[in-house]
Amino acid sequence: MTTEKMTMVKAINSGLRASMEADSKVVVMGEDIGRLGGVFRVTEGLQKDFGDHRVMDTPLAESAIVGTAIGLTFRGFRPVIEIQFDGFVYPAYDQIVSQVARMHFRSSGKVRMPVVIRIPYGGGIGAVEHHSDSPEGQFAMTAGLKVVAPSTPHDAHWMIQQAIASDDPIVFMEPKRRYWESGQVDTGSTDLPLWSSQVVRPGRDATLITYGPMVKTCLASAEAAVEDGLELEVIDLRTLSPLDLAPVVESVRRTGHAVVVHEAARTLGLGAEIAARITEECFFSLEAPVQRVTGYDMPYPPSRAEEEFLPGLDRILDAVDRALQES
Amino acid sequence: MNDPFDPTTPDTTTDSPPVQLLTPAGQRVTDPDYSYDGDLADVQDLYRDLVMVRRIDTEAFALQRHGELGLWPPLLGQEAAQVGAGRAMRPQDFAFPTYRDHGIVWCRGEDPTYLLGIFRGSSLGGWDPADRHVALPNIIIGAQTLHATGYAMGLTIDGLVGTGTPDRDAAAMAFLGDGATSQGDFNEALDWAAVHQAPVVFFCQNNHYAISVPLERQTRVPIAQRADGFGLPGVRVDGNDVLACHAVTTAALQRARDGQGPTLVEAVTYRMGAHTTSDDPTRYREASEVEAWKAKDPLERVATHLRDEGVCEEWFAALDTEADALGEHLRESCQRIPEPDLASLFDQVFVETTVELDQQKAEYVAWRDSFEGSVA
Numbered sequence: 061m062t063t064e065k066m067t068m069v070k071a072i073n074s075g076l077r078a079s080m081e082a083d084s085k086v087v088v089m090g091e092d093i094g095r096l097g098g099v100f101r102v103t104e105g106l107q108k109d110f111g112d113h114r115v116m117d118t119p120l121a122e123s124a125i126v127g128t129a130i131g132l133t134f135r136g137f138r139p140v141i142e143i144q145f146d147g148f149v150y151p152a153y154d155q156i157v158s159q160v161a162r163m164h165f166r167s168s169g170k171v172r173m174p175v176v177i178r179i180p181y182g183g184g185i186g187a188v189e190h191h192s193d194s195p196e197g198q199f200a201m202t203a204g205l206k207v208v209a210p211s212t213p214h215d216a217h218w219m220i221q222q223a224i225a226s227d228d229p230i231v232f233m234e235p236k237r238r239y240w241e242s243g244q245v246d247t248g249s250t251d252l253p254l255w256s257s258q259v260v261r262p263g264r265d266a267t268l269i270t271y272g273p274m275v276k277t278c279l280a281s282a283e284a285a286v287e288d289g290l291e292l293e294v295i296d297l298r299t300l301s302p303l304d305l306a307p308v309v310e311s312v313r314r315t316g317h318a319v320v321v322h323e324a325a326r327t328l329g330l331g332a333e334i335a336a337r338i339t340e341e342c343f344f345s346l347e348a349p350v351q352r353v354t355g356y357d358m359p360y361p362p363s364r365a366e367e368e369f370l371p372g373l374d375r376i377l378d379a380v381d382r383a384l385q386e387s
Numbered sequence: 388m389n390d391p392f393d394p395t396t397p398d399t400t401t402d403s404p405p406v407q408l409l410t411p412a413g414q415r416v417t418d419p420d421y422s423y424d425g426d427l428a429d430v431q432d433l434y435r436d437l438v439m440v441r442r443i444d445t446e447a448f449a450l451q452r453h454g455e456l457g458l459w460p461p462l463l464g465q466e467a468a469q470v471g472a473g474r475a476m477r478p479q480d481f482a483f484p485t486y487r488d489h490g491i492v493w494c495r496g497e498d499p500t501y502l503l504g505i506f507r508g509s510s511l512g513g514w515d516p517a518d519r520h521v522a523l524p525n526i527i528i529g530a531q532t533l534h535a536t537g538y539a540m541g542l543t544i545d546g547l548v549g550t551g552t553p554d555r556d557a558a559a560m561a562f563l564g565d566g567a568t569s570q571g572d573f574n575e576a577l578d579w580a581a582v583h584q585a586p587v588v589f590f591c592q593n594n595h596y597a598i599s600v601p602l603e604r605q606t607r608v609p610i611a612q613r614a615d616g617f618g619l620p621g622v623r624v625d626g627n628d629v630l631a632c633h634a635v636t637t638a639a640l641q642r643a644r645d646g647q648g649p650t651l652v653e654a655v656t657y658r659m660g661a662h663t664t665s666d667d668p669t670r671y672r673e674a675s676e677v678e679a680w681k682a683k684d685p686l687e688r689v690a691t692h693l694r695d696e697g698v699c700e701e702w703f704a705a706l707d708t709e710a711d712a713l714g715e716h717l718r719e720s721c722q723r724i725p726e727p728d729l730a731s732l733f734d735q736v737f738v739e740t741t742v743e744l745d746q747q748k749a750e751y752v753a754w755r756d757s758f759e760g761s762v763a
Contacts, residue, residue: 087544114544118579119575119578119579119582121578123572124533124572124575124576124578124579127530127534127536127537128536130534130537131533131534131535131537131538131539131540132537132538132540134516134517134522134534134537134541135541135542135544135545136541137541154527154530154572155530159525159527159530164735164737164738165511165732167511167523168510168512168735169734169738171515171516171517171523204736204737206737206741227738227739255741302741302742304742
């Protein structure tokens with residue numbers, strides 16, 4: 061085992077590098093990703109080592125980034141796109157939803173769209189408007205797209221490589237508030253397939269279901285709950301579409317209590333789908349309604365209000381209390 | 388077409404005269420920059436394509452009226468633009484057509500039955516774009532201009548531009564209408580193609596209407612002139628003159644393959660029919676305008692020219708027989724297009740399917756098969 065401590069930025073960078081070394085058809089494209097190395101430096105050094113044909117600084121036009129990536133797939137390329145910030149993806153929405161997601165289906169399975177759309181997403185970094193959105197649900201509800209969200213440097217390092225190797229189009233949600241946090245990365249191998257959820261902390265009293273930036277928050281909540289004598293199980297979904305709910309179902313049948321946590325707004329967020337599926341699969345084990353701890357149904361607020369807006373430890377534990385009191 | 392009550396209405400039609408090599412009366416004329424280099428047999432081949440493409444269109448229109456197709460977007464009047472451009476392409480080039488570019492699909496060699504399948508509601512495409520280098524027709528206006536640009540960028544990366552090997556150097560072709568020039572995607576495509584000097588030709592069939600909205604409500608300047616601001620050449624060509632369309636496109640494609648960058652071609656033509664079979668063009672344009680364009684018919688002028696050159700009536704009659712056979716093929720093949728099987732569509736969403744899709748497929752199949760007399 062060759063583990064190395066690194067930030068998530070570095071973990072994705074080394075994952076991209078490994079994919080580019082393994083397959084000369086992998087190209088990386090986006091705004092400011094070449095010479096600058098990306099505004100978050102995720103692509104640092106790649107253009108120098110792989111050339112400007114494989115690491116393309118694009119004009120500032122998100123629809124064109126995705127649209128030209130589609131054309132590149134017709135020549136057998138595997139484009140990895142960087143959308144600079146979550147809130148900048150909407151100009152590309154048509155190309156993603158009407159073209160990327162449908163090309164395989166439109167061609168009766170003849171055309172493949174091995175496109176990875178990387179999106180630094182989520183709040184908590186004190187940013188200006190359009191730099192803290194959580195649009196994962198909009199892509200997860202789009203038939204023909206797959207969506208994943210790593211929460212740790214190790215997962216980010218391997219999931220980006222697995223996503224690039226996939227022949228289906230994948231929206232890769234990167235929790236930008238965790239970019240600069242370090243973790244151990246086993247650069248030799250990983251034991252988790254891309255389409256799998258994972259129990260990251262075992263417990264018996266209630267199940268916290270989350271992904272991306274909120275995994276760390278939920279783990280901290282579970283740690284704090286120990287003082288109250290509660291053992292909370294935490295599940296990192298990792299894949300948002302398709303969902304891998306087998307670990308969730310197994311857990312909720314045991315604990316009888318489920319709390320879903322995400323930054324995205326509540327109404328029709330992923331929590332709604334997860335709550336529905338838990339109801340379908342675990343109805344007779346549930347001792348209380350499924351709780352949701354989410355962002356509120358408003359556009360992302362001014363950053364000085366984001367601590368109140370984002371789910372935090374107290375709101376999560378409060379939801380756990382509600383679930384336990386109702387049973 | 389201009390609004391006489393609006394002094395700010397621009398005239399988008401009278402810039403530089405379009406390149407023309409064959410007049411509506413069937414007279415060959417010269418142009419200082421472009422010439423058609425084929426011989427008489429080549430012109431006969433182009434005429435054959437024009438006749439066949441028109442037959443596909445009229446046959447499909449009739450099939451829609453008989454209830455066999457749900458919808459059909461007629462290309463009537465635009466045959467020369469599509470045949471001229473389509474026949475200028477080489478096998479290694481790649482076409483990105485729209486839903487009205489039946490003539491492009493024909494020139495690339497795909498069976499037009501696939502087009503019937505799309506508008507019958509039996510399929511969303513049918514063919515493999517890799518087979519004959521023609522993408523599935525795009526219905527989202529302008530989206531395909533970016534796909535063509537990306538493909539062209541890929542040609543550059545693959546070193547297939549400017550090598551001087553005629554059978555190797557390749558280009559991409561984006562087809563679009565005048566309506567698409569208002570879309571952001573088209574403008575982004577022109578910008579990117581110019582910046583990257585991508586080997587792509589944007590072939591715009593200016594048929595003067597985006598459904599009901601006339602050209603002067605879509606652009607302040609002639610479409611070809613839009614290229615100037617992006618830094619690529621723009622050429623206006625008589626879109627009803629198959630020789631001129633062939634000559635201009637041949638030159639633009641060669642320029643692209645040679646590594647000299649993209650070109651915007653504006654083929655000035657006219658949509659003689661409705662936008663689709665669901666449209667009523669009498670609500671937004673005058674009969675006199677349609678009559679004026681009828682006199683510029685893209686087929687008549689070639690027929691006149693061929694007769695002047697001594698092509699005999701037997702040849703024309705044989706061509707009619709061939710077109711009749713194509714019509715019969717389409718009528719028959721339309722009946723044989725298989726009904727879409729919803730169960731199998733579940734398997735075509737992804738390369739690697741999902742548990743959810745498998746579950747929903749099983750649910751659907753069980754429900755379907757629960758009925759008395761079901762196939763299972």
